[in-house]
Amino acid sequence: MHIGELARLAGVTVKAVRYYEQLGLITPVRESNGYRSFTDDHVRAVIEIRELGEIGISPLKAAPFLECLDLGHERGDECVSSLAVYQDTVAELDHMISALSVRRAALQHRLEHSAGRSFSEVPEAPAVLEVAAAPAPADYTALPEGLPVPADDGAASHLTGMALPALTLPTSGGEAVELAGLGAGRSVIYLYPLTGKPGVDLPEGWNAIPGARGCSTEACDFRDHFTLLRDAGVEHVFGLSSQTPQYQAEVVARLRLPFAMISDEEFALGAALKLPTFAAPGHDRLYARLTLVVTGGVIEHVFYPIFPPNTHAQQVLAWLEAHPLTEQDPQ
Incomplete structure (x- = not known):
């Protein structure tokens, strides 16, 4: 069968099948005329990948399940390696639940004490003291003072003028992005090492690493200036990291x-x-913080190093306004 038939039988899109093929999860047979041909085993594999995605397991982690099927097992999760993926995913969810629980407890605490106060009267000192003493999760949206400033080591000097590779990568929304197919307009892709979450410790010594701290503040700055970036001609804004x-x-x-x-x-x-x-x-390994301005699939400008990250979106916006696209620019 051809790729369209495979996609229909497995309940996915042709684009998804191509992504799985790029990841090496499925390998079609080449017919004599050069066309790719798929079998019922490929249908079974794609269904397995789709079902794993429905419960939050990325295609990037589906290989052990497919290997289990190839060994002749009825189900892809009948092997130890597959169970390990389950355990890792459960651990990630536990971290998320823990972080959300901390946030909920802090909000509930404030709600209860606020509801018990009269807004027409000045709160009594004990109530104020009690609220102020309540434990609160770490705030990763604010930068501490005294962070080391990263130096330009020349590690990004070769990027301007390079074309984005033909890579398809998953997104936080459960979709996939073809980097070489972003279109003729401008896109902004900012790379960051990792984001912190309330209730989850950052790596030891994180603040002492030049350029490491500030991913959440950078994301918030891009959020707050998103409309202005679009008004400046940016068609796509993406953050990119090695996190799941x-x-x-x-x-x-x-x-x-x-x-x-x-x-x-x-x-x-x-x-x-x-x-x-x-x-x-x-x-x-973590990505160093840098930002790519991509136009027509080619890197037009690179920001590196970046400091401070909490105002970086404004720096990008200023550059865009100083370098507007014209009809003569590549599209």
């Missing part, structure tokens, strides 16, 4: 971001463009 789409989805929802995050767990874009990375306790 599920982790990113929590951040998008919590910070109320009007744009999606792109997940690159395998550092595919980093390998294609030779992007700068760094290590931190508990993380062998």
Whole structure:
């Protein structure tokens, strides 16, 4: 069968099938005329990937389930390697639930004490003291003072003029983005190492690493200037990190971001463009913070290093306003 028939039988789009093929999850047979041909085994594999996605497991983590099917098992989760993926995903959800529980407790505490006060009277001192002493989750949307300023090490000097590679990556919204197919207009893709969440500790010594701290503040700045960026001619805004789409989805929802995050767990874009990375306790590799302005699939401008991150979207906006697209610009 051809790709359209496979997509119909498995209940997915042709675009999704191509993405799974790019990830190496399915490999079609080449017919004598060069067309790709798929079998019932491919249908079974794509259904497995689709069902895993429905319960929050990214296609990037589906390989153990497909290998289990290839070994002759009736179900893809009858192997130890598949169960390990379940355990990791449950652990990620537990972290999210814990963080949300901390936020809910803080809000409930404030609600109860606020509801008990009369707004027409000055609150009594004990009530004020009690509210002030209530535990609150760490605020990762504000930058601490004294952060080290990153230096330009030249690690991004080669990027201007390069074309985005033909990569398809998952997003926080459960969709996929074709980087080489963003269109003729301008896109802004800002890369960041990782976002913190209330109730979840940042890596040890995080604030001492130049350029590491500030991912949530950077996201908020892009959120607050999103409309102005669009007015300046930007068609797409994306954040990109090596965190999972599920982790990113929590951040998008919590910070109320009007744009999606792109997940690159395998550092595919980093390998294609030779992007700068760094290590931190508990993380062998993280993306260094930088921003790409892409026009017609080609990197037009690079911001690197970035400091402070909490006003970076305004820096991007100023550059866009100083370099408006004209009819002579590449589209």
